[in-house]
Structure formats: structure tokens, C-alpha cells
Amino acid sequence: MGRRFTRSTTREQTALAEPSGPLAHDIHWADERRTAIGVTSLLYTALLVMDAGFGTLDMSRGALWTGLAVLVFVILLPLRVSTGPGVLSARGLLMGHTVRTDSLVSIRWADGVAQRMVLRDTEGSVVEIDPTVLVRNPAMWHRFDEDARTSIRRDTLLCGATALRQMAARIDREAARTVFKISGLQ
Structure with a gap:
């Protein structure tokens, strides 16, 4: 006989499809x-x-x-941004958006008064965040960078490798500045 799919089977499949692991939140x-x-x-x-x-x-x-x-x-009120294995979520007062960071299609900078980074995944989901959230939260940056590199390896990232390199350079500058400040060399 064929296997019957029930609601619990669907939940199990969803749980297996979603990557698990620790979440990193914006500490500020x-x-x-x-x-x-x-x-x-x-x-x-x-x-x-x-x-x-x-x-x-x-x-x-x-x-x-x-x-x-x-x-x-x-x-x-700022967006509450968090990252997990393969996922970046931005939650506002009324709504939230999630994007798969291990299958990104594009990373681009949005023009405007405030600097914004727009992420789009293969499923069509879009999240717009302030890039300083990643700059000032090393755990979030590490998780995001790791997953974005997975997108590059999978050849899903069609647009945004330059934006990713710019972000990495910015974070490296901030880290060096912090090290110099703490060591008294600045």
C-alpha cells in the first residue's frame, strides 16, 4: 500500500528541510x-x-x-535581525521577512539616505537590512559570510560578489580599528 501523508509527516519534512543550529541576534x-x-x-x-x-x-x-x-x-524602531544556519530574518513591528542565505541570488546596495543591503534568494524572498548590523555583530557576520560563500560555491549568487567583498573589507577595517583602539596603538 502507498504511504499516506499526514499533517505530522509534513511537519517532519519541514523540520528536516530547515537547517538547525544556533541563532545569532543583533546584540545592540x-x-x-x-x-x-x-x-x-x-x-x-x-x-x-x-x-x-x-x-x-x-x-x-x-x-x-x-x-x-x-x-x-x-x-x-529598528528591525530585529537574526541569522541562523542558512537563514537571515528581519522582523519589524508588524511584519517579518526571511531569506535563505545559503541560496542567495543577489546582494546589492540600495540607494537612499540610509545605506541598505538588499538580499534576494532563489525562492524569491527579499530582505532589506542595515549593513551595520552585520558589521557590529561578529557572530551574525560569520554566519552570513559562511552561507553567502555557500551560495557562491553553488553558483546561485548571480549578482553581489562585489558587494560581499566590500562588506568583508569594511568588517576587516572595523576589526582592525577595534584592535588598534584596545591595544592603544590608535
């Missing part, structure tokens, strides 16, 4: 979240105090300042 994310909360709270308090001082604070203006504070918080 909590500090940046606290900063976003602090800046937002300070702005909100300043707006309410100023409005109350001028005698113009009412329900509609209070709602306006609350909305503005929430908007500023959403803008300032």
Missing part, C-alpha cells in the same frame, strides 16, 4: 529600542507640556500628539 537591538522609546517619550512629553503651557491642549490636539509620537516610534 535592545539598546536601539530603548533609544527609540526614550526619544519618542521625550518628544511626546515636550509637545504636551508646550501645548499645555500655551493653553491650547485639548482632546483633539492630545490625539494629534499621540499619533505623531506613535509614528515617530514606528520610524525609529
